[in-house]
Amino acid sequence: MKQLKLSFILVAFTLTLFNFSSLDINAEGNVEPNHEEMEKKELTKDQIAEMKQLHDELVKQRKLIIDKYVEYGVMTEEKAKKMKEHLDFFSKKLKENGYIMEHKKHGHGHNKWEKDE
Secondary structure, X not given: OHHHHHHHHHHHHHHHHHHHOOEEEOOOOOEXXXXXXXXXXXXXXXXXXXXXXXXXXXXXXXXXXXXXXHHOOOOOHHHHHHHHHHHHHHHHHHHHOOOOOOOOOOOOOOOOOOOOO
């Protein structure tokens, strides 16, 4: 009987945790819905231009780093090509989204964005 009560309490506690995990609580204690339920924000033209410049510089630097790894023999050309393609894909998606990163919940295994092929 004790084991049954304990099991019931554990199940109730677990369900309570899952229920609260769908909400965000800010510093003021207000409960807000998660990112998926929040309205989509848009940047101004100046903000988009600035974010584009920053992201372009970031991608350029990351590609230079990848090239150095290939030069030093740490990475194969094939792996470097795949990584650069992923960076290009990410840049394309970011541009399509107005330079606002998507905050999607990942399922088990951290699923990546589906590529449009």
